[in-house]
Amino acid sequence: MNGALLNPSRPSFVAESLPQGGWRASVPHYLRIRDQLVTDLAEGVLPSDSKLPAERELAERFGCTRVTLRQALQLLETDGLIYRQNRRGWYVSPPRIRYDPTGIIGFMEYVAAQGRVPRTECLHAERRPAGAWLAKRMGLEHPEEPVFYLQRRRWVDQRPVLLECNVLLVDWCPELLTTDLNTSLTRLLRERFGRVQSRSELLMHPETMNDVQAELLQVSPGSGSFYLERLSYGEHGQSVEFDQEFWRPDSLAVVLGTQHPEAVRRP
CATH class of the missing domain: 1.10.10.10 (Winged helix-like DNA-binding domain superfamily/Winged helix DNA-binding domain)
Incomplete structure (x- = not known):
């Protein structure tokens, strides 16, 4: 090899x-x-x-x-x-997907750019009230504020590698559930709704998969996962999307770029 x-x-x-x-x-x-x-x-x-x-x-x-x-x-x-x-x-194992969680490019794009075949499978989509926990996490005024709740599974080649939950404010993309959600959400928001995110806050740590997650990712219950949580803000600084990602840890390599502040100040 x-x-x-x-x-x-x-x-x-x-x-x-x-x-x-x-x-x-x-x-x-x-x-x-x-x-x-x-x-x-x-x-x-x-x-x-x-x-x-x-x-x-x-x-x-x-x-x-x-x-x-x-x-x-x-x-x-x-x-x-x-x-x-x-x-x-x-x-x-195939090569790991190189993943920069700080980037604005979507899963479908960065996987394809690495010569692999991405696929998105929408498992569930509904409109519902945010609820108390999510309202607090997103800084919403009321727990009853309507959100779209999506559950999707992402594939690389023939292997499921990622489960994600996306929560988006209904007011930010009101016709979302009428669209094809088996594709790039980043591109869909940009091209269909003219929406882009201005910034995001990230949280990452290892976790253990529960039985449902393990079955969907075709691993044994109790296997480890790489968990990423992202709170994204819209054009006017308001929180508009909350994501949770559960990765097979053997499928990705997290790659982050850094720049020393002294280098930025040099002419």
């Missing part, structure tokens, strides 16, 4: 630091299995998104128990080199 097909991952310090002879045999068997599978991936034995052999076959190949094998597989999963489809087995 071309190196570009492998996700960025932590280096195998065990493999890189081992002497050529001597105490190699003292390395735990699961680490030697992990290093051999990393080599297989790097040499193209298994291409991106292909299924690994069954655990029984791999255990026979390496002369180990399935418990030992799973230790190795879990290390590869942690490094983002393989992923598990619930009840379907292990697969070679």
Whole structure:
């Protein structure tokens, strides 16, 4: 496999630091299995998104128990080199999507720009009162203020990678539910309603998926997720949209640009 097909991952310090002879045999068997599978991936034995052999076959190949094998597989999963489809087995991870959450470009655009195939699936859409919690979070005057509530699943190639909940003020885009929501919301707001966001506030942290989220993203319940929360403001500084994103953490690499203030002041 071309190196570009492998996700960025932590280096195998065990493999890189081992002497050529001597105490190699003292390395735990699961680490030697992990290093051999990393080599297989790097040499193209298994291409991106292909299924690994069954655990029984791999255990026979390496002369180990399935418990030992799973230790190795879990290390590869942690490094983002393989992923598990619930009840379907292990697969070679495709390249991570590079994601800048501070950008104004939408999912459909930045995924396509990386040579991948994005897809949006609207699971639910309705108009309803904001409620007390959301009214407080968005700084709305009344809990009864009407909002559009959307639940959507986003795909990259053939894999679901993201669940998102979007809440938008009805007054900001009143005909939203009459449009096709299986597409870029950023582009839809701009082209159909002439709406753009002036700024956003972000919150990010790791979370654990509940049963519903895990089923929709085709992973095991209790799997980790990367959670992102975004409160966006409209042209006149009013809060207009609140988003929650639940990502498969093995599917993305968060990339943020920085600039030193001294560099900005230089002529």
